[in-house]
Amino acid sequence: MRLTTKGRFAVTAMLDLAISEVSSEGALKPVTLAGISERQDISLSYLEQLFSRLRRQGLVSSVRGPGGGYNLAKEKADISVSAIISAVDEDIDATQCGGKEDCHGTDGRCMTHDLWATLNFKILDYLSGVSLADMVDSQQDCDVEKVVFAARKSCDSNEEAVING
Amino acid sequence: MRLTTKGRFAVTAMLDLAISEVSSEGALKPVTLAGISERQDISLSYLEQLFSRLRRQGLVSSVRGPGGGYNLAKEKADISVSAIISAVDEDIDATQCGGKEDCHGTDGRCMTHDLWATLNFKILDYLSGVSLADMVDSQQDCDVEKVVFAARKSCDSNEEAVING
DNA sequence: TAATAATTGACTAAATTACTAGGTTATTAT
């Protein structure tokens, strides 16, 4: 698991897609990358690169030609944030020593490697529990302005978490 | 919150420090960066850069001269993983539009920005709940080999989490 | 006084990110 602006762009674009594909009628209209590009201020070609990966991972489906674009390939509830980030970000290289067998004593080295691997897994585990549906839904019960300006209080976790501490 | 190899190095080094500073007697001996460098295979100068930040953030304290080195500045239980990562990684830039007031309609743009901000906060919130003590402790009840090789089963979350799905 | 080890700053190679440019292919509407 790696968390950079690249992953942020991908999640943002997928959120835009999830919101935009719901047309006034019941049907789901394909959403163009040009539209996402304009709304989210992300370069079109960069989006093409990201969606190429998202499509190969089976997260979105494409329709070519006029009126074409992208749709979610699954239910919003079945697309996790971790899946989106994993699709566009290469995995963080876990260890300096790869997975070599000569590196498994009880010495400091691989003890910490293993601890990191465990933490890494837990983060992945946590983010796999957050879906696009969760994010879109939570937005509806929540004053959006407040999220950004009022000391970043999360919508559905109302406790004051300690940041940087 | 940003999660890269840089943060991994910092967490790894801090874990090494937490484990290494416990000497055979009761007293806490300072740990040299040269030692961490050798055990964890991280360049000494890079460690110096990282620990410069960790020290300024009050996570470690330093002792100069022979026999000197670094100690944790707080209890292991009071040092969270998020604090370590935040200390060495610049915050991910949250929005393309900064925090400008002209960017808060109900249009797609800032809706997704706000959703991202919320998710970002939740990740930070989660990682602020994991301390060095948690990680060091969990390692003791757990077959370390298995963590790495047996399909990455986490020590303290025994359920099979869906990866990339 | 010599050795140790943190501390600082400037500089650099490598990797990643974000983007540009220029095409091709499939599909729809005219």
Place this chain on the structure above:
DNA sequence: ATAATAACCTAGTAATTTAGTCAATTATTA
């Protein structure tokens, strides 16, 4: 058919970040 649309693909590149080297200085201990 033809033109317009929009996905799809490849190569290249500027900007940024990561990871590291090198060369000093300062505080402390033996």
